[in-house]
Amino acid sequence: MTRTSPRSGYDVVVLGGGVAGCVLAARLSEDPDRAVCxxxxxxxxxxxxxxWPERIRDARALPRDDVWERHTASHRIRARVLGGSSCVNGAWNTWGSHADHEEWTRAGGERWSAAALEPYRLRAVARMGLRTVPDRELSAWASAALTAAAGLGHEEVDMGAPGRPGYGRPLLNAVDGLRRNAAFAYLDPATRSRPNLTVLGGALVDRLSVRGGLVRGAHVVLDGERVTLTADTYVLASGTFGSPGVLLRSGIGPAAHLAENGIRCEADLPGVGANLSDQPGVFVPLAPTDALNRSLAAKEAAGELYVSRMLVRAASEHCPPGAWDLHLLPTAGPPLFGGLPPGRYEAGVSAFLMKPVSRGHVRLRSADPLEPPEIVPAFLTDPAGRDLAVLRAGLRQVEELASALRPLATPTDGPPAHGLSDAGLRERVGTYWHPVGTCAMGPAQDPRAVVDGQGAVHGIPGLRVADASVLPTVPAANTQLPVLAVAEMLADTLRR
Known part of the structure; x- marks a missing residue:
């Protein structure tokens, strides 16, 4: 493990070494006159x-060792390692729709438009070394799903770029089964050798010291000792669950909630921890044929079995023209949870709701930074029932796709998923692991807004947030590539 001793003061302290934090540290330290921690x-x-441990480098699996909580509810899983979620996710990178950028532009201004973010998307693609899934990584299931999607009339599209509904392969930050996480891409040996960059691993952020409307220091627990880091600018990049937690412990958030936890209110911002949005989904299991099991076993023996390598962007009747609000995800391989006898595999198709209306929250259970926060995703709870309606539309499309895959897998017993009761759907709902929104951007007069379009926290000069938590709505995409691009853009606002 790398250990670097902190100095007394910096120009910029970046609190959180996940995807966004790696981008920010690398880009901001390009200026040799700026000291970055x-x-x-x-x-x-x-x-x-x-x-690095092999478990983190293996792109065929979803490692669960370097996380904040082991053996917890799936929606609570979050990485605790330099590189963040890029070390534990599926290494998929897709891009959202024009409707996403319209939502973001209304909240944060023109820098959030598709055209303005495009150079940052390209910059992130290049730095991460993203590539399209090669043919050799397609299993019989993935190949059949590509053919089935075309047969159902879907158009083939580039999943890593602005576009339309359709089917295709994602961009990967992995080559030959080896994951290239954000720490590898942005904090390479050349970047690490910069004398103006300090990287502190194993350093838990407790809170910021805020007095008189200004941040006076960041309190960090390093090797069991409390250390105060000082800087001209503090940038929170602790993620959708972590960044609101740091703000709340620092006295920045809803005054009543702070009082409940014995924390003095320094800035009454009701939006901190609110507006949690994640992408729920339902998996529809299918029974693999013996032929599919044999094919998957052979692929696994060759070390080339990947559970998923294609997806379909689909639209419900509630979706704006030219956009999509669903991902249909065919998967086949070892089960994500539990196990099966050797030579037998799990197959199915999931429908994920990409543009949910429902909103949850993140709150403190106490002022102790080691106490896991209260995380309520509130899946499928919007009063009008729109999320349930869109999910049912997606499950009907899943049934069509599954029917086209019948030579390789057949439906299991039971009613079709789209016909389940509301309670039945909620019982089966899972997550795509793409939470956003708990430090949402918006104008200062909006009581729900926490930051402006440059990530600056309303009412607290010198404090910014620059991660997925600032997105007021979740994009119709896997969030890694959008977060990389957003961090690239926000780093530029800090460099000027």
Missing amino acids: LVEAGPDYGPRPED
């Missing part, structure tokens, strides 16, 4: 990929 609660395994 990156703080990460989890381990930093160093600048050389070969020194």
Whole structure:
């Protein structure tokens, strides 16, 4: 594990070493006259990929060792390691629709438009070394799903770029089964060698010291000792669950909630921890044929079995023209949860609701930074029932796709998923692991807004948030590539 001693003061302290934090630290330290400190609660395994644990480098699995909570509800899973979610996710990168940018532009201004973010998308694609899924990584199931999607009339599209509904393969931050996480891409040996960059692994952010409307320091627990880091600018990049937690412990948030936890209110911002949005979904299991099981076993024996390698962007009747509000995801391979006998695999198709209306929240249980927060995703709870309606539309499309895949897998017993009761759907709902929104951007007069379009916290000069938590709505995409691009853009606002 890499350990660097902190100095007394910096120009910028970045609190959180996940995807956004790695981008910010790398870009801001390009200026040799700017002293930058990156703080990460989890381990930093160093600048050389070969020194990292194999479990983190393996792109065929979803590692669950370097996380905040083990054996917890699936929606609570979040990485605790330098590189953040890019170390534990599926290494997929897709892009959203024009409707996403219209929502973001209304909240944050023109820098959030599709045209303005495009150079940052391209910059992130290049730095991460993203590539399209190669043919050799397609299983018989994935190949059949591509053919089935075309047969159902879907158009083939580039999943990593602005576009239309359709089917295709995602961009990957992985090559030959080896994951290239954000720490590898942005904090490579050349970047780490900069004398103006300090990387602190194993450093838990407790809170900010806020007095008189200004941040006076960041309190961090390093090797069991409390350390105060000072800077001209503090940038929170602790993620959708972590960033609101730091703000709340610092006295920035809803006054009543702060009082409940014995925290003095320094800035009454009701939006902190509110507006939690994640993408729920329902998996429809299918029974693999013996032929599919044999094919998957052979692929696994060759070390080339990937559970999912294609998806369909689909639209419900509630979706704006030219956009999409659903992902249909065919999967086949070892089960995500539990196990099966050797030579047998799980197959099915999921429908994920990409543009949910329902909103949950993140709150403190106490002022202790080691106490896990209260996380309520509130899936499928909007009073008008729109989320349930869109999900049912997606499950009807799942049934069509599954029917086209019948030579390889057949429906299991039971009623079709789209015909389940509301309670039945809620019982089966899972998550795509793409939470956003708990420090949402918006104008200062909006009581729900926490930051402006540059990530600056309303009413607290010198404090910014620059991660997925600032997005007021979740994009119709896997969030890694959008967060990379947003962090690139917000880094530019800090460099000027």
